[in-house]
Amino acid sequence: MTTDYSALSEDRDYFEPLPAGVWLMDDHKWALLIWEQHRLRASGGRYSLIHADYHWDSTDDFRDDEDAQAELDAADSDGIRAMTAVGERITYDSFIAPAVRRGLLSEIHFYCLQNDSEPLDKSLCEEFKTPQHLHDDAASLANAVTVGPLFFDLCLDLFNRTDNFEEGDLWSDAEVISFLETIKHHIQAAELVTISLSFGYSGSVDDTRHLAELVVPRMVGWRT
Numbered sequence: 001m002t003t004d005y006s007a008l009s010e011d012r013d014y015f016e017p018l019p020a021g022v023w024l025m026d027d028h029k030w031a032l033l034i035w036e037q038h039r040l041r042a043s044g045g046r047y048s049l050i051h052a053d054y055h056w057d058s059t060d061d062f063r064d065d066e067d068a069q070a071e072l073d074a075a076d077s078d079g080i081r082a083m084t085a086v087g088e089r090i091t092y093d094s095f096i097a098p099a100v101r102r103g104l105l106s107e108i109h110f111y112c113l114q115n116d117s118e119p120l121d122k123s124l125c126e127e128f129k130t131p132q133h134l135h136d137d138a139a140s141l142a143n144a145v146t147v148g149p150l151f152f153d154l155c156l157d158l159f160n161r162t163d164n165f166e167e168g169d170l171w172s173d174a175e176v177i178s179f180l181e182t183i184k185h186h187i188q189a190a191e192l193v194t195i196s197l198s199f200g201y202s203g204s205v206d207d208t209r210h211l212a213e214l215v216v217p218r219m220v221g222w223r224t
Helices: 030-041 068-072 078-085 094-099 123-125 136-140 173-182 184-189 205-222
Strands: 015-018 022-025 047-053 107-113 133-134 148-154 192-196
Touching: 015 030, 022 030, 022 123, 022 205, 030 078, 030 148, 030 192, 047 094, 047 136, 068 078, 068 094, 094 107, 094 123, 107 136, 136 173, 136 184, 148 184, 173 184, 173 205, 192 205
Parallel strands: 022 192, 047 107, 047 148, 107 133, 148 192
Antiparallel strands: 015 022
């Protein structure tokens, strides 16, 4: 399978499997479905999550709605797909909290640069026995000790310095590669890697395509 990175464009319904257990999507919301499908194939269990992203993506759109929580709890893979396609409660910034609510995650390691929002609500993590660990730099994330099988989750907007997202102020290629090299062992160890393009947040269209071509083949190659 060959991905034409120059042809990628905004498509909130786009997600596809790449070699070596890597999935590429535009809208980050599809990560939950991909994780759940993997769990079903692996016959259950809980997973550690590393989430490297400019944003925390910590919104919990199921909070204080018992009917919605019951629907989430009861949903099978097809149900999760349908809920995600609608995009009302499982969204680009509300896919980690529902994973916690479904008992999918045993712990979360966050490396995020957003300073106008917060990580997951502590009461949610306590209720579902899912501790969260916050890492201030790549070295801290590299030294993270994960428990059990691992999902590695990356959003390409991590590499855009500005919050005027569509304009873009990208890290240099050397900085991007250095960051990835620092945490390479986590990328290789993960059972599954999910990568979101996030057009509209990771710079201009050309910026996003450039980041995808720089990052994705390298990560696939490390896992092959």
